[in-house]
Amino acid sequence: MPRLALVTAIAAAALDDDLVPLLDACARAGIATHVRAWDDPTVTWSRFDAVLLRSPWDYTERLSEFLGWCRHVSTRSNLLNPLPVVVWNTDKHYLATLADLGVPVVATRFVEPEMEPLPTLQAFLAEHPDAAEFVVKPAVGAGSRDAQRYSRDQEFAAANHIARLLEADRSAMLQPYLASVDRDGETALMFFEGRFSHAIRKGPLLQRDEGPTEHLFAAEEITARIPGKDELALADKVLAAATECVHLQSPLTYARVDLIRDDDGHARLLELELCEPSLFFLHAAGSADRFATLMADTLRRSASAS
Ligand SMILES: Nc1ncnc2c1ncn2[C@@H]1O[C@H](COP(=O)(O)OP(=O)(O)O)[C@@H](O)[C@H]1O
Ligand SMILES: [Mg+2]
Incomplete structure (x- = not known):
């Protein structure tokens, strides 16, 4: 089964309303999904086929540390959205x-x-x-x-x-x-x-x-x-x-x-x-399943490419 990490922050996991519906939908789509904090140094990111940014919401005051972490992950797994997108989008310039x-x-x-x-x-x-x-x-x-x-x-x-x-x-x-x-x-x-x-x-x-x-x-x-x-x-x-x-x-x-x-x-x-938008799954029936189905396809594509 493909392995997906949903990335939150130690300070944010309990605040992310999208996590539970997304976990449920990923289970229905046949993805083994794990919630991990970006600032947890004990995580081995290479163990995941993809690492999906969800709620790393405390990065704004330590952006360079966060982008360093994104760079690290993107050399070991499939970071979503990809690194250049995150670098460009985390600064409102x-x-x-x-x-x-x-x-x-x-x-x-x-x-x-x-x-x-x-x-x-x-x-x-x-x-x-x-x-x-x-x-x-x-x-x-x-x-x-x-x-x-x-x-x-x-x-x-x-x-x-x-x-x-x-x-x-x-x-x-x-x-x-x-x-x-x-x-x-x-x-x-x-x-x-x-x-x-x-x-x-x-x-x-x-x-x-x-x-x-x-x-x-x-x-x-x-x-x-x-x-x-x-x-x-x-x-x-x-x-x-x-x-x-x-x-x-x-x-x-x-x-x-x-x-x-x-x-x-x-x-x-x-x-x-x-980078880390709330996606408001709870306000649109079927939206989490729609997203999980796409993730399953993405994971299948990364598996066949590697
Ligand atoms: N120019 C603006 N006019 C009206 N409301 C604004 C404006 N800028 C920000 N806000 C309010 O502040 C909130 C946060 O601003 P936003 O630009 O979305 O930054 P962020 O969500 O990244 O903190 C918005 O959701 C909106 O309610
Ligand atoms: Mg906003």
Whole structure:
């Protein structure tokens, strides 16, 4: 029987709602599946035919250690998604690359630790006169950690937030707060091997006048959603552009495309998740089985290639 490792983190295993449905579905698909933490040094990764990233959610503050681990695993097993994809996707600078390729992304200004002089908040706010609020968040981040929303008159607090990130040698991002999220939420579209599987609505995560979450990720309000035709078309465009960026020959094993509508109602890319996305199996009947069947095919292909 092919052996698959589902990768979590010691700190995250109990928080990953996808693990149990995925384990059950893999059992039905005839895959021997084991949950392992990326930060458990006792694991021998070469014993697995494939190593699937699921919830290694504590990597954001030790990215180089995590990418070193990914490099190690990819020389010993079939890392999914593959190493170049993970390297490219764990830093939200990929949004700038996708924007250059014509993808409508949420307007983003990056502030880098080495920038001299630093771009000012006033300049950013002047570029977005209609934004009542804006967001500060780290370029390497997950689960809304270290992300916060500010009104235009909270420049002082926001500048402190940016300074804290830069002092920790982290790049910061500034975006207008897209207020449609408060009413309509964001849409996350799940794709398996490049094909759309299902979508969910995620409620707004950043509360006014509330500091960033202290937890590994902010509590999320999730419901099933049928995406708009425009959202599906945009997600396809995002995946095509991403595949071009990472020079991938085969479709991505899994992908999640997160979209929010701007003030004009146009869907924009907030985040493309190719490393460790929650896939919300519990919100779409049959989705875990669909994914496990694809994994079984992938494992069969890797076995016949080796
Ligand atoms: N520009 C924005 N406008 C509205 N909401 C935002 C914006 N940026 C972030 N958020 C909120 O913060 C959450 C986390 O931000 P996101 O960019 O998805 O980073 P991550 O999920 O990697 O922490 C989003 O799900 C959304 O609720
Ligand atoms: Mg997100």
